[in-house]
Amino acid sequence: MGWRAGAAGLVPALGLLLAACRPAPPAEAPPAAASAPPAAVLRLQPGDWVEARPRELVRSLDVAGPLQAVDTALVKARLAGELLRLEVREGDAVRAGQVIGRIDDRDSRLRLRQAEEQAGQAAAQLQIAETTLESNRALVGQGFISRNALDTSVANAAAARAALQAARAAADLARRQLEDAVLRAPIGGQVSQRLAQPGERLALDARVVEIVDLRRIEAVVAVPPQALPELKLGAPAVLQVEGLPQPLPARLARLNPSADPATRSAVAYLALAPHPALRHGLFVNGRIELARETAFALPLSALRTDRSPPRVLWIEGDRVVEAQVKTGRRGHEGAAGGEPLVEIVEGLPPAPVGAPLRVLAGSVGGVREATPVRFEAAPAAASAPQNAAGAR
Incomplete structure (x- = not known):
């Protein structure tokens, strides 16, 4: 009896041991990784790329200031007394020597x-x-x-x-x-201010009328001291006048020999051709041409400055290549009012023989490197920036 009871206790233990030694079933294999989708083709239309090449780079100086008539005059009372009459008002045209008023x-x-x-x-x-x-x-x-x-x-x-x-x-x-006692216009022009009224008692040298001659008008702008050595009399300029849709040409007529003791800047006078919309006191912005040079450059809008150093996206064959570049001088193309340009000193390869070196325009937006491109002669239904967004 004692032996049978001991043998019966060994059977469960032996079963547990055999179960532990049995090999485990093979694990289920993970699903195969999905293959990366092919990059979308960036379709480029005319205007979606610019050409990096040697260009005429016009360096210029940004300026701003008011317009003023070259010839202005103040009619003053050279005799103390009551102003009996004043025959002109603002906007009236007068001749040199014309009687415009009388003092008692x-x-x-x-x-x-x-x-x-x-x-x-x-x-x-x-x-x-x-x-x-x-x-x-x-x-x-x-x-x-x-x-x-x-x-x-x-x-x-x-x-x-x-x-x-x-x-x-x-x-x-x-x-x-x-x-x-007789007030006369010293110059011909137009009355810009009427500073006294009939019946008013005038002191000696009291101002009565201001006259401006708009046949010769110029812009008065401040020039920083570092730009003075490059300024040349007669240099062309382009000025944008308040209220006018198109800029007007001008030239550097005079340069003040003295500098402002506070700002150290000198005053330059830019002569403009007569224009019916020009008025004494209007404000202008513009550029004075400093020098014309030839440089390997591209439009400033194609330079991407969201990261440092700046970079450009250029097209090699049918792929987009990102390149970090070193920039140099900046200016405008062809004239002081042309498209802004930037010189590329390092980072871009030389242009292929017989083909342009194409750089993506800034309007295309962000594009990943190695994105395939295709040039289209006619505009497609989707715009280039939308294609670029889909190529990210």
Whole structure:
């Protein structure tokens, strides 16, 4: 009995041991990895790429400032008194020498009359002194008066003559003051400001009217000291005037020899051709041409500056290649108002023989390197930026 009971206890233990030694079933193989989808083709239309090549790079200086007429004048009161009338208003055209107003001249007329009366009195005194002198000359020869008495007569006649000249000068001065009561336009042009009204009491040198001549007009702009060595008289410029849709050509006419002590900048004067829309005081922005050079460049818009250093996306065969570049000078193409350009110093290969070196324009947007491209002659239904977005 004891042996059977022990054998019966060994059977379960043996089963557990055999189960542990049995090999495990093979694990289920993982699903095969999905293959990467092929990159979408970037379809390029005309305007989606630019050409990197040697170009004429025009370096220029950005400037801004007001317009002013070359010839301006302020009509001032050269005589204190009441303004009787003023015959012009803002916008009226005037001629040089034209009478535009009058100041009350009653006091001046009285002063002129007084000066003329004094001149007449001095003339009478001179006549008496000269008659006395002639009589004394005859008497001294006859021995009736002394030589000293004759010298006194000569001095009296000289004093009377000087008094007459002074009286006549005073009369001329009073006559000129009377003429100053008439206000005349010193230059031809248009009235820009009317600074006094009839009935107003004017002090000496009070401003009455401002006149501007718009036949010659120029822009007054500040130039930094570092740009002064490159500025040349006659240099072309392009200015954008407030209110005008198209920029206007200009040229560097003058350069102030003095610099502002606070900003160290000098003032340049840019002459513009007459234009009916130009007005004294309008503000302008523009560029002055400094130099023209030939450089390997491309449009600034094709330079991608979202990361440092800057880079460009160029096309090698039928693929997009990303290249980090080193840039140099900046300017504009062909003229101071042309397309902005940037010089590429390093990073791009030379252009293939007989073919352009194409660079993706900035309007295409972000594109991954090695994206395949295809050039299309006619515009497709989808725009290039949409194709580029799908190629990411």
